[in-house]
Amino acid sequence: MTEKTTEELEQLRDLIDGVDQQLLHLLRKRLDLVAQVGAVKHGAGLPIYAPEREAAMLAKRREEAEAIGIQPQLIEDVLRRLMRESYLNEKDVGFKQVREDLGKVVIVGGDGQLGRLFGQMLALSGYQVVSLDKDDWQQADAMFDGAGLVLVTVPIGITCELIREKLSNLPNDCILADLTSIKSAPIEAMMEVHSGPVVGLHPMFGPDVGSFAKQVVVVCHGRDSDQYQWLLEQIKIWGARIVEAEAERHDKAMQLVQAMRHFCTFVYGLNLCREGVDMENLLQFSSPIYRLELAMVGRLFAQNPELYADIIFSQRESFNVISNYLGNFADALKVIEAEDRDTFIKQFNEVSQWFGELAPQFRNESRAMLQSVNDLKSH
Numbered sequence: 001m002t003e004k005t006t007e008e009l010e011q012l013r014d015l016i017d018g019v020d021q022q023l024l025h026l027l028r029k030r031l032d033l034v035a036q037v038g039a040v041k042h043g044a045g046l047p048i049y050a051p052e053r054e055a056a057m058l059a060k061r062r063e064e065a066e067a068i069g070i071q072p073q074l075i076e077d078v079l080r081r082l083m084r085e086s087y088l089n090e091k092d093v094g095f096k097q098v099r100e101d102l103g104k105v106v107i108v109g110g111d112g113q114l115g116r117l118f119g120q121m122l123a124l125s126g127y128q129v130v131s132l133d134k135d136d137w138q139q140a141d142a143m144f145d146g147a148g149l150v151l152v153t154v155p156i157g158i159t160c161e162l163i164r165e166k167l168s169n170l171p172n173d174c175i176l177a178d179l180t181s182i183k184s185a186p187i188e189a190m191m192e193v194h195s196g197p198v199v200g201l202h203p204m205f206g207p208d209v210g211s212f213a214k215q216v217v218v219v220c221h222g223r224d225s226d227q228y229q230w231l232l233e234q235i236k237i238w239g240a241r242i243v244e245a246e247a248e249r250h251d252k253a254m255q256l257v258q259a260m261r262h263f264c265t266f267v268y269g270l271n272l273c274r275e276g277v278d279m280e281n282l283l284q285f286s287s288p289i290y291r292l293e294l295a296m297v298g299r300l301f302a303q304n305p306e307l308y309a310d311i312i313f314s315q316r317e318s319f320n321v322i323s324n325y326l327g328n329f330a331d332a333l334k335v336i337e338a339e340d341r342d343t344f345i346k347q348f349n350e351v352s353q354w355f356g357e358l359a360p361q362f363r364n365e366s367r368a369m370l371q372s373v374n375d376l377k378s379h
């Protein structure tokens with residue numbers, strides 16, 4: 001590089017630094033305004049997540065970007081990232097309490113990750129929350145006395161047994177709810193032991209989410225839904241979407257969405273490990289999609305094996321679903337073994353047709369994800 005080039009570059013980079021610093025101040029200003037919005041919403045009991053406002057704002061900014069020669073997607077990406085920050089910051093002011101005369105909330109398994117998360121959200125909404133964990137059963141009667149909600153979030157394998165053995169003496173009008181990732185059996189157990197309101201919930205996210213905004217909580221009704229309507233409203237105020245489902249339909253979907261998904265990821269990792277793959281070497285050659293795939297596999301093995309064993313072993317029927325997959329895998333392997341390209345392409349087209357409009361939609365969604373993965377690279 002010549003001296004002149006170096007000098008020119010330095011001058012321009014100084015100017016860029018100046019612009020980036022202005023951006024920082026603008027960001028500070030925006031965060032402060034959002035904090036004020038948070039306080040107003042808290043007072044009025046409005047949910048954090050305001051989809052109509054987001055859609056209108058994004059459309060307007062996209063238009064304005066285009067008018068001054070900026071890619072609309074750029075401003076959309078930036079604003080979506082900023083709004084994610086808004087969800088986190090709005091949490092600091094707390095949430096409106098929908099039901100003020102509830103009495104205590106007892107979280108059975110309150111020291112677990114999901115229990116802690118729900119305990120925190122309920123406390124941020126003004127409820128008195130107590131945690132009942134393994135060593136607290138001697139005080140259980142005193143804890144349940146005056147409880148308005150008992151929320152069960154213990155490992156799937158012991159949920160039904162615990163409900164039947166320990167929760168048969170709750171106050172009559174207390175709501176009994178659970179957060180288990182299967183729904184039929186726990187709801188059946190809760191209905192059996194408790195004559196008051198019963199509801200099954202399944203948060204479709206892990207305990208490491210920063211905010212409930214845009215997350216889904218599945219609700220399977222048990223008994224006296226008017227008594228726990230406030231709880232669903234409360235969850236909506238936290239930003240989540242409530243999806244109502246029949247317990248059986250939910251459990252069937254979970255065989256694919258959870259058991260099969262996690263099992264395949266497990267086998268993928270097992271295979272890498274048994275093949276003795278040199279990960280460093282592989283990562284050097286990884287395309288963004290492969291990096292994303294490895295990240296999805298690797299993240300499983302950074303978590304608790306008990307949790308995944310619970311999920312995979314929770315429904316006997318999952319075995320059939322996974323067996324069918326194995327059958328399709330074997331069939332597809334035969335096509336490759338026979339070097340039958342035509343059949344492969346024919347089957348590919350069949351599946352593509354079956355996906356229909358969702359295929360191009362998923363292509364667009366994944367494009368943004370892959371670009372983000374690439375952005376994360378530092379060399």
Ligand SMILES: O=C(O)C(=O)C[C@]1(C(=O)O)C=C[C@@H](O)C=C1
Pocket residue numbers: 034037038048049050051053054082083086087
């Ligand atoms: O305008 C609001 O209601 C806000 O809460 C602010 C904001 C934003 O960051 O612009 C954040 C979250 C909402 O989903 C919409 C917009």
